[in-house]
Structures are given as structure tokens and as C-alpha cells.
Amino acid sequence: MSKGTQVICGKYVLINPYTYVKDACVEFDTKIKDVKPCENLRDTGESLVITHGLASTHTHLGLYPVRSTLGYGLRLDDWVNTFVWPWERFLLSNPDASYAAALVAIAEMLSSGITLFADMHFNEERVLNAVLRTGIKADLSVAVMSGGVFQDFNESLEANRELVNRVRKLGLPELVKARFGPCTPRLLNPSEFAEVVSTARKEGVGVHAHLAEVPEDEEYLRKKWGLSLREFVEYVGLGDGVDTLVAHAIWVQNLTELLAERGIKVSHAPRSNTLLRDGLAPITTLLDAGVNVSLGIDVAPTYSIIDDVAFMIGLHYNGGSRALNAEDALWMASVAGYRALGFGTGELVRGEPADIVVWELTDILPESRVSHVVTSLVMGDAIVRRVIINGREVFRDGSLTGIRSEELMLYRSKLASYLEAFLTS
Ligand SMILES: [Zn+2]
Incomplete structure (x- = not known):
């Protein structure tokens, strides 16, 4: 694997909403390099699903x-x-x-x-x-x-x-x-x-x-x-x-x-x-x-x-x-x-920008049908664990990587004061 290459693996990798690879890994730098099955995936007990952003x-x-x-x-x-x-x-x-x-x-x-x-x-x-x-x-x-x-x-x-x-x-x-x-x-x-x-x-x-x-x-x-x-x-x-x-x-x-x-x-x-x-x-x-x-x-x-x-x-x-x-x-x-x-095909295929989302399904999955995976995702039965854009992680486990949570809280309270000023003006 060349320098700068990262790998993320999951129970399902959706190439697009209709096509998936089970027990697979995505290799990427700023772009997707490969998506391939991985036989000895460590079972972490999490149902991770990887999709395009x-x-x-x-x-x-x-x-x-x-x-x-x-x-x-x-x-x-x-x-x-x-x-x-x-x-x-x-x-x-x-x-x-x-x-x-x-x-x-x-x-x-x-x-x-x-x-x-x-x-x-x-x-x-x-x-x-x-x-x-x-x-x-x-x-x-x-x-x-x-x-x-x-x-x-x-x-x-x-x-x-x-x-x-x-x-x-x-x-x-x-x-x-x-x-x-x-x-x-x-x-x-x-x-x-x-x-x-x-x-x-x-x-x-x-x-x-x-x-x-x-x-x-x-x-x-x-x-x-x-x-x-x-x-x-x-x-x-x-x-x-x-x-x-x-x-x-x-x-x-x-x-x-x-x-x-x-x-x-x-x-x-x-x-x-x-x-x-x-x-x-x-x-x-x-x-x-x-x-x-x-x-x-x-x-x-x-x-x-x-x-x-x-x-x-x-x-x-x-x-x-x-x-x-x-x-x-x-x-x-x-x-x-x-x-x-015009930002690409929106699919996890080689050469596309590495815009990747890692989801954790909150429910136990029946193994047989990918439809259950997609339905769970779109019905809100999953939480976003990681977001990667052009190969760079911008969100992980509830926090942005570019802004500390305390600073974001400050902006939230600033917004509340702006709204207060607006409502009383
Ligand atoms: Zn509008």
C-alpha cells in the first residue's frame, strides 16, 4: 500500500444505493483507490456501513x-x-x-x-x-x-x-x-x-x-x-x-x-x-x-x-x-x-473523490438482504460515526475535527443572542 493510503472497513460497503460489497474495505487517499472484500475482518460487534457522502x-x-x-x-x-x-x-x-x-x-x-x-x-x-x-x-x-x-x-x-x-x-x-x-x-x-x-x-x-x-x-x-x-x-x-x-x-x-x-x-x-x-x-x-x-x-x-x-x-x-x-x-x-x-459520480468507485460516510446501524441486521441496510439508513436507524471529505476526516463521533466542541457551543449561544436581539428589535 502506498504512503498516505488509508483504509476503512465495514460489514457493508455501498458502491451506490443499489450495489454493495459485504465485509469489505475501502482504500483511499484524496480519491478512492479500491473497494474490495476482506475475509478476515475483525468482528468489533458494530454494524458499520460505509457509503458515499x-x-x-x-x-x-x-x-x-x-x-x-x-x-x-x-x-x-x-x-x-x-x-x-x-x-x-x-x-x-x-x-x-x-x-x-x-x-x-x-x-x-x-x-x-x-x-x-x-x-x-x-x-x-x-x-x-x-x-x-x-x-x-x-x-x-x-x-x-x-x-x-x-x-x-x-x-x-x-x-x-x-x-x-x-x-x-x-x-x-x-x-x-x-x-x-x-x-x-x-x-x-x-x-x-x-x-x-x-x-x-x-x-x-x-x-x-x-x-x-x-x-x-x-x-x-x-x-x-x-x-x-x-x-x-x-x-x-x-x-x-x-x-x-x-x-x-x-x-x-x-x-x-x-x-x-x-x-x-x-x-x-x-x-x-x-x-x-x-x-x-x-x-x-x-x-x-x-x-x-x-x-x-x-x-x-x-x-x-x-x-x-x-x-x-x-x-x-x-x-x-x-x-x-x-x-x-x-x-x-x-x-x-x-x-x-458536478462534483463527481457520487459513487464509491476508483478515481472518485474520497467522500465517505461511516454509519453504525443501531439495529441488528438480518444477513440476507442489503435492502434492510439501505432501509435502516434512510429511515434514521443509523448514526453517523465518521465523515471523510477528499480523504480528510472532518467529523468523528459527534464532533467536527476543525472546530472544538466548546467553540461550536459558543457559536450556538451567539446565535441564540442574535435571535433574541432580532425578536426584541
Ligand atoms: Zn429555497
């Missing part, structure tokens, strides 16, 4: 402190007006709160096996600092809008341009990337939205937008601009020579083929969609049409992707055209997310 393709880490307000039963616009706008204005005058929120949110994400996330918000340079501090992978964008929390459209576009330049200068594309974030059709006029998309195209980076989260998007486009949603997507150029990720895609009845044709990736946010009563995204229809559908936490009462995976399986049993099984769901939360963000 997971991805959340749509988050707003700055909203972490107000995440529980998702449980108040408000519809999207009421929730945004009551909690989001006021908190975001507070964040803009207290950017350190975005750093604290991002650190604490990342700690929770890592503890659920997330190794990569796509964030769209403000103060993204602070989120970038938290990314570099913790060693998680990220794809960052600014929520570009006409005014809103910014003075005007140009100020928000400029903030996004600065972020793209900063990330480019950093020169760590295997760890962090940036793209443009035209926020949502109702917060930009179509020509501004198109300008953001064409800027991304010129800069050679992708876009990340909200699309068809609520029926009001299309109603508004028709009334105000005389455009159907499909005409809007064509007019602004989403997916037209520009790598495009859209969050939600719930009200897309007439858009499925266009999304598939243009390779537009969809991030599905099951808990956020349900708690805000946005509607039921036609996930199985999109998957059947060949659309890449990954999972996003968006804003939810916890920032654990496993909570979304488990919730999604139940959700689509209820209302989808067919059920999603545990393997499909884990695929969306890992392979699809990695591919959507």
Missing part, C-alpha cells in the same frame, strides 16, 4: 436560526413576510450571524452524512468562511433580486459577481464552486432574470433558482408579463447553454419535457414543500422523464438530510404516481446531488 442541493444556511417557524402552518408568502424578510434584513446588518448560522448548520448537516451542499443566500462570503473552516464541500450563490433586502437589482448582481470571483481566485474547485442565483420569478422581472442567466453563461458558471414553488408564480407571470411558465423559462434561457439547478419544480405540468430536454436539474424539498403547503412535486413523473432530481433541505425544522429522505418516502407513498423505495431515495440524496452539482 450525501448532498443537499438547496439550502439557505442563514435561515437556520428561524427554521422552526416552518412549523407554524403559514403559506410561503405569509411565512416569508412574517419571518424571512425581517430576519434577512437583520442578517444584512449583522453578517457575523450568517457565519455563526452556517457553522452550526454545517455541523448538523455533517452529522447526518452530508458532504456537499448548494446554498443560495446573502453574506455568502461568511458562508464560504464556514465552508473552509469545516472542510465540507459547497456550491454557493447569492439570491439575486430586484431590491428586496438589497438596494436594487444591480447591487445584488454585483454581490453575486464578487462571490464568483472570490471563489474562482481561491482555486479550490474540488471543494467549493460558485454560481449565480436568480432568486425566483416573482422577485425579478423577466429581463433582469435573463440578465443574470446570461451573465452566468458568459462567466462559464451555473445558475441556481427557485421555480414553480407555488401556483402564484405562473399566475403572476401570466397576469403581469403575459407569459406562461414555459415561455418564461425559454425567455430567460434557463438550461440554454448554462448549467441549471431549480429548486421545487412543483407546478410544472407543462414543463416536464423541457426540463428533461435542457438537462435542467431539480432539487426536491419534501419537508419544506409540505410544511408551507406548496403542493406535491411530481417527482416520479420527472424521474421517469429522465430529469435529475436530487434532494434539498431548503429550510426545515432540522438540517438533517435523512429526515428529508425518510419524509419523502412517506410523502410519495401517499400522493405520488408510484412509490419511491429506499434505494431510489438514497440515490437522490447522494448520486443525483453530486452529479447535479
Whole structure:
């Protein structure tokens, strides 16, 4: 074995959610070198399962402190007006709160096996600092809008341009990337939205937008601009020579083929969609049409992707055209997310980045079926013991390796004081 090679072994190594090797070891440095069966594996009494890292393709880490307000039963616009706008204005005058929120949110994400996330918000340079501090992978964008929390459209576009330049200068594309974030059709006029998309195209980076989260998007486009949603997507150029990720895609009845044709990736946010009563995204229809559908936490009462995976399986049993099984769901939360963000195939195969999660199943496993392993994982019957990103351990047994637990506690209490200051202001 060459110098710098590490080895992790487990009862099951999942190459991807459908393929596993039993009693096996993964050899890696910064990349996966080999996965092979190991006959004389020492029985430690632990049921360790090794998987590729997971991805959340749509988050707003700055909203972490107000995440529980998702449980108040408000519809999207009421929730945004009551909690989001006021908190975001507070964040803009207290950017350190975005750093604290991002650190604490990342700690929770890592503890659920997330190794990569796509964030769209403000103060993204602070989120970038938290990314570099913790060693998680990220794809960052600014929520570009006409005014809103910014003075005007140009100020928000400029903030996004600065972020793209900063990330480019950093020169760590295997760890962090940036793209443009035209926020949502109702917060930009179509020509501004198109300008953001064409800027991304010129800069050679992708876009990340909200699309068809609520029926009001299309109603508004028709009334105000005389455009159907499909005409809007064509007019602004989403997916037209520009790598495009859209969050939600719930009200897309007439858009499925266009999304598939243009390779537009969809991030599905099951808990956020349900708690805000946005509607039921036609996930199985999109998957059947060949659309890449990954999972996003968006804003939810916890920032654990496993909570979304488990919730999604139940959700689509209820209302989808067919059920999603545990393997499909884990695929969306890992392979699809990695591919959507261009960070590799999302599988534990030779040459891929060594993004590895070691889980301990909390239940005794029947030996015969790997399905039980995947089901246990996605239903939350496992705890994350170790997280490795590009070969470097970033999380072990409840703690981040880059930040001491005492310091993280300090950031948690800082967040509580920020929230207190916000609520009393
Ligand atoms: Zn969102």
C-alpha cells in the first residue's frame, strides 16, 4: 500500500444505493483507490456501513436560526413576510450571524452524512468562511433580486459577481464552486432574470433558482408579463447553454419535457414543500422523464438530510404516481446531488473523490438482504460515526475535527443572542 493510503472497513460497503460489497474495505487517499472484500475482518460487534457522502442541493444556511417557524402552518408568502424578510434584513446588518448560522448548520448537516451542499443566500462570503473552516464541500450563490433586502437589482448582481470571483481566485474547485442565483420569478422581472442567466453563461458558471414553488408564480407571470411558465423559462434561457439547478419544480405540468430536454436539474424539498403547503412535486413523473432530481433541505425544522429522505418516502407513498423505495431515495440524496452539482459520480468507485460516510446501524441486521441496510439508513436507524471529505476526516463521533466542541457551543449561544436581539428589535 502506498504512503498516505488509508483504509476503512465495514460489514457493508455501498458502491451506490443499489450495489454493495459485504465485509469489505475501502482504500483511499484524496480519491478512492479500491473497494474490495476482506475475509478476515475483525468482528468489533458494530454494524458499520460505509457509503458515499450525501448532498443537499438547496439550502439557505442563514435561515437556520428561524427554521422552526416552518412549523407554524403559514403559506410561503405569509411565512416569508412574517419571518424571512425581517430576519434577512437583520442578517444584512449583522453578517457575523450568517457565519455563526452556517457553522452550526454545517455541523448538523455533517452529522447526518452530508458532504456537499448548494446554498443560495446573502453574506455568502461568511458562508464560504464556514465552508473552509469545516472542510465540507459547497456550491454557493447569492439570491439575486430586484431590491428586496438589497438596494436594487444591480447591487445584488454585483454581490453575486464578487462571490464568483472570490471563489474562482481561491482555486479550490474540488471543494467549493460558485454560481449565480436568480432568486425566483416573482422577485425579478423577466429581463433582469435573463440578465443574470446570461451573465452566468458568459462567466462559464451555473445558475441556481427557485421555480414553480407555488401556483402564484405562473399566475403572476401570466397576469403581469403575459407569459406562461414555459415561455418564461425559454425567455430567460434557463438550461440554454448554462448549467441549471431549480429548486421545487412543483407546478410544472407543462414543463416536464423541457426540463428533461435542457438537462435542467431539480432539487426536491419534501419537508419544506409540505410544511408551507406548496403542493406535491411530481417527482416520479420527472424521474421517469429522465430529469435529475436530487434532494434539498431548503429550510426545515432540522438540517438533517435523512429526515428529508425518510419524509419523502412517506410523502410519495401517499400522493405520488408510484412509490419511491429506499434505494431510489438514497440515490437522490447522494448520486443525483453530486452529479447535479458536478462534483463527481457520487459513487464509491476508483478515481472518485474520497467522500465517505461511516454509519453504525443501531439495529441488528438480518444477513440476507442489503435492502434492510439501505432501509435502516434512510429511515434514521443509523448514526453517523465518521465523515471523510477528499480523504480528510472532518467529523468523528459527534464532533467536527476543525472546530472544538466548546467553540461550536459558543457559536450556538451567539446565535441564540442574535435571535433574541432580532425578536426584541
Ligand atoms: Zn429555497
